[in-house]
Amino acid sequence: MEAINPTVxxxxxxxxxxxxxxxxxxxxxxxxxxxxxxxxxxISAIIIVGAMMAGALTETTMGQLMGFLAITLASVNxxxxxxxxxRMLEMFKKKExx
Amino acid sequence: MLDxxxxxxxxxxxxxSVCFIQALKGLSHPTTSxxxxxxxxxxxxxxxxxxxxxxxxxxxxxxxxxxxxxIILVALGIALGGAIGATMAKKVEMTKMPELVAFMHxxxxxxxxxxxxxxxxxxxxxxxxxxxxxxxxxxxLELFLxxxxxxxxxxxxxxxxxxxxxxxxxxxxxxxPIVFSGQHFINLIVGLSxxxxxxxxxxxENWAAFxxxxxxxxxxxxxxxxxxxxxxxxxVVSMLNSYSGWAAAGxxxxxxxxxxxxxxxxxxxxxxxxxxxxxxxxxxxxLSVILGGFGGETDLAQSSGESKPIKTGSADDAAFxxxxxxxxxxxxxxxxxxxxAQHALKELTxxxxxxxxxxxxAIHPVAGRMPGHMNVLLAEAEVxxxxxxxxxxxxxxxxxxxxxxxxxxxxxxxxxxxxxxSPIFGMPILxxxxxxxxxxxxxxxxxxxxxxxxxxxxxxxTMMVFGDAKKIIEEIGKASxx
Numbered sequence: 001m002e003a004i005n006p007t008v009x010x011x012x013x014x015x016x017x018x019x020x021x022x023x024x025x026x027x028x029x030x031x032x033x034x035x036x037x038x039x040x041x042x043i044s045a046i047i048i049v050g051a052m053m054a055g056a057l058t059e060t061t062m063g064q065l066m067g068f069l070a071i072t073l074a075s076v077n078x079x080x081x082x083x084x085x086x087r088m089l090e091m092f093k094k095k096e097x098x
Numbered sequence: 099m100l101d102x103x104x105x106x107x108x109x110x111x112x113x114x115s116v117c118f119i120q121a122l123k124g125l126s127h128p129t130t131s132x133x134x135x136x137x138x139x140x141x142x143x144x145x146x147x148x149x150x151x152x153x154x155x156x157x158x159x160x161x162x163x164x165x166x167x168x169i170i171l172v173a174l175g176i177a178l179g180g181a182i183g184a185t186m187a188k189k190v191e192m193t194k195m196p197e198l199v200a201f202m203h204x205x206x207x208x209x210x211x212x213x214x215x216x217x218x219x220x221x222x223x224x225x226x227x228x229x230x231x232x233x234x235x236x237x238x239l240e241l242f243l244x245x246x247x248x249x250x251x252x253x254x255x256x257x258x259x260x261x262x263x264x265x266x267x268x269x270x271x272x273x274x275p276i277v278f279s280g281q282h283f284i285n286l287i288v289g290l291s292x293x294x295x296x297x298x299x300x301x302x303e304n305w306a307a308f309x310x311x312x313x314x315x316x317x318x319x320x321x322x323x324x325x326x327x328x329x330x331x332x333x334v335v336s337m338l339n340s341y342s343g344w345a346a347a348g349x350x351x352x353x354x355x356x357x358x359x360x361x362x363x364x365x366x367x368x369x370x371x372x373x374x375x376x377x378x379x380x381x382x383x384x385l386s387v388i389l390g391g392f393g394g395e396t397d398l399a400q401s402s403g404e405s406k407p408i409k410t411g412s413a414d415d416a417a418f419x420x421x422x423x424x425x426x427x428x429x430x431x432x433x434x435x436x437x438x439a440q441h442a443l444k445e446l447t448x449x450x451x452x453x454x455x456x457x458x459x460a461i462h463p464v465a466g467r468m469p470g471h472m473n474v475l476l477a478e479a480e481v482x483x484x485x486x487x488x489x490x491x492x493x494x495x496x497x498x499x500x501x502x503x504x505x506x507x508x509x510x511x512x513x514x515x516x517x518x519x520s521p522i523f524g525m526p527i528l529x530x531x532x533x534x535x536x537x538x539x540x541x542x543x544x545x546x547x548x549x550x551x552x553x554x555x556x557x558x559x560t561m562m563v564f565g566d567a568k569k570i571i572e573e574i575g576k577a578s579x580x
Contacts, residue, residue, distance in 0.1 A: 010359055014363055024364075025122060025367060025368040025372075028126055030469070031461075031473040031483060034199075035125060035131065035135075035470070037199050037369075039122070040122075043121065043138065043141075043142075044342045045206060046362070047213065047349055052172050054216035056157070057168060059162065059163065059164050062216075066215045066219070067216050069208075069212050073206075073208055076183040078142055079183030080202060081183070082135060083184055085135050
């Protein structure tokens, strides 16, 4: 029996992930749509995984430069995205105590 | 150096993916959202640490000579980007959130392009092929898609950023749409050229084609956003949010990395749903938003020509009406955000609540410049979220309400949406016109984004209070004290 092509496996993951995303996001309350966007900004910065590989494992100057730039840009989002989401959510929380 | 087997790394990626899903799930209610956000951070931490492990593993196999300097490079990049990101997150004003989000979309897009270029230069470093081997055609197709979507996301977001900030003189960054004859035809030609070049690249590994299609993708990103007017910005921001996710997923396919595919798809579908919600709230077809040309900030002369009578009043009159009411609903619009009046508004409502008046806020889905923007602005002013209602939940309440205070909102309260034949017919609105009396604060009689006259302003029960939202609210607040 031949092995499954990795791209087919990836396609399966892709479709199922879209399905999960679809159902989870419809449950997000409209009041939190702005934090949702900020946190998805941070999550899409997962691209840092590819950037790290490019930065650490390439040997040409061009490859390393590309990797370094990609890491920097993605890190802006990782830190900026999660922290600004946190800042917004804190605002929603504060008023509960009253 | 960490050295994880590929199976360990993949399992850790699975854990990180579950964390990301939890992060989104937490946002279903304000009370669970902060925990959700922590899940998201933990997921990202797991993903980066596992990637260090993967790098260690691959470096042994590849015998990477420059591993140490490479790792230093990674650490430097994270420190530099992290410092920039953290500073921005701390400093940004809540009214400027749409710009920050647009900026971040462009970061993801550009990062995707850089990774694609690195993959093209040294495919073995990204685990695409063995050292010295050619990139297989399937991976070339995926690289082409990831890079093109990334480039479109980048340049499109830059234009969106400019339009949202509204402070640049550069014509492409103005809110008014840019339309010219043959526009769609040119976009179509450029789009088809990108696909054509992509096919050439996939079939022949022609690098010139790859870099040419990259350049064209940057151009098409600009071209598709410039004809879209200021009013449609919530859709554009959501759409670019979606694109940034697909760009990450596309890169995930080319690197065969399940982590990128899962996280990218989550973001992609999230952005797509938000675009859909925004279009529905404006009763606009997604396609017609994309084709653009609608929604410039116009101060058209009133379409009817003759001046109809309106009733105007002062802040004191408004304070008197509010003070005598039993129930008040406040409808904040973008004008409130522009005037930064949310804090003054909170003070005013506190005074009203002290007098035993029931005060609620009604939020239209497109109030503000991005989905949920108004909720954040009210939250910033410490308005409790249980006083804030979505359109569907509060529309049935207007006819039992004494006074509705409309602040800097126009199209979303325009009863013309109920009149067949009107350009905005069918758009869901806040049914303010059903209330006993209405107070509308605007800067002038200028029409809203849709360029339409608003019947609400001429109604017997409506009183117009002209002036800057913040100033008027403060005056009403002062007058309410006596």
